[in-house]
Amino acid sequence: MTEVTIRPMRPEDVADAERLSAESFLDLDRRMQRRDAPDPELRPPARREAWLLRTRHLLETDPGGCWVADDDSGLIGMATSFVRDKTWCLATYAVRPGLQSRGIGRQLLEAALHHGRGCLRGxxxxxxxPRSARRYRLAGFTLHPQMHLTGTVDRSAIPVVERVREGSASDTDLMDSIDRQVRDAAHGPDHPLMQRLWRPLVSDSTTGSGYAYVDGSGAVQLLAATTRATATRLLWAAVADGPAEQTIAHVTAANEWAIDVGMAARLELHSEGYLGLRGMSPPSPYVHSGALL
Structure with a gap:
């Protein structure tokens, strides 16, 4: 292997980084595929555009957290990370298939972690x-198993949902306040991006406040609330508006209220992956975003 250079990501790297990450995740999905799961596919165009938009956003708002690895053949690895209110988050991390276990990923992760060296939480x-899990654990992260619920929604199980409305940019301050209460860090500049990508729902009453982002397929991409009752109400609202086949992803054991909603809707429970945390407990009531956390 030729000499590898770890350097800051540049705007002209973003398209190549997207293709590399898509190929890397497809390779991982094929290796880790369950027998009953559909065949993995390369990232579709709509998700590709969202990935590009998100990565350009991170490169603009927090360029010090975005890194790539290259050699004579071109881009062979990438990592994007960002800091919000003393919390460091890893957005995307990938090494070209066939080049893993050669130290490239370790160097990229070290560069991204160095960006968050002054943070209290991660x-x-x-x-x-298992290789990624080992690397994160060695970096000091506690690994909390994640679950997801998937299947055909039993429409007869959906309750009447009240006090949930469409959100807008005017709710951003409220959303940041909820973030700080639930995970000790606001999403800040990420809310305008998420409001562009996804549909916001809001519940704000004297008994609790919360919000959720729902994508074009009806899947919840992020949910935060100050009470479990409010979180449950928001999740049911998203399920009620969604398609027949749904998935509720990124659920930790600290958020059994989400498991209860999924099971009441007759979805099947599965485990997959980890939420890695450093200096903090699993947020609750909270369903995290995979990349913007």
């Missing part, structure tokens, strides 16, 4: 690759 969402 968050990352990992798949089921």
């Amino acid at each position: 968050m990352l969402s990992a798949g089921s690759d």
Whole structure:
């Protein structure tokens, strides 16, 4: 292998980084695939555009957290990370298939972690690759198993949902306040991006406040609330508006209220990957985003 250079990501690297990450995740999905799961596919165009938009956003708002590895053949690895309110988050991390276990990933992760050296807390969402899990654990992260619920929704089980409305940019301050209460860090500049990518739902009453982001397929991408009752209400609202086939992803054991909603809707429970945390407990009531946490 030729000499590897670890350097800051540049805007012209983003498209190549997207293709590399898509190929890396496809390779991982194929290696870790359950027998009953559908065949993995390369990231579709709509998700590719969202990935590009998110990575350019991170490169603009926190360039010190974005790194790539290259050699004579071109880009062979990448990592994007960011800091919000003294919390460091890993967004994406990938090494070209066939080049893993050669120290490239370790160097990229070290560069990204150095960006968060002054942070009190850390968050990352990992798949089921045992090599990645080992690397995160050695970096000091506690690994909390993640679950997801999937299947055909039993419409007869959906309760009447009240006090949930469409959100807007005017709710951003409320959302940041909820973030700070639930995970000790606001999403800050990430909320305008998420409001562009996803549909926001808000519940704000004297008994509790919360919000959720729902993507075009009806899947919850992020949910935060000050009470479990509010979180449950928001999740049921998303399920009620969603399609027949749904998935509720990124659920930790600290969020059994989400498991209860999924099971009441007759979805099947599975485990997959980890939420890695450093200096903090699993946020609750909270369903984290895979990349923007």
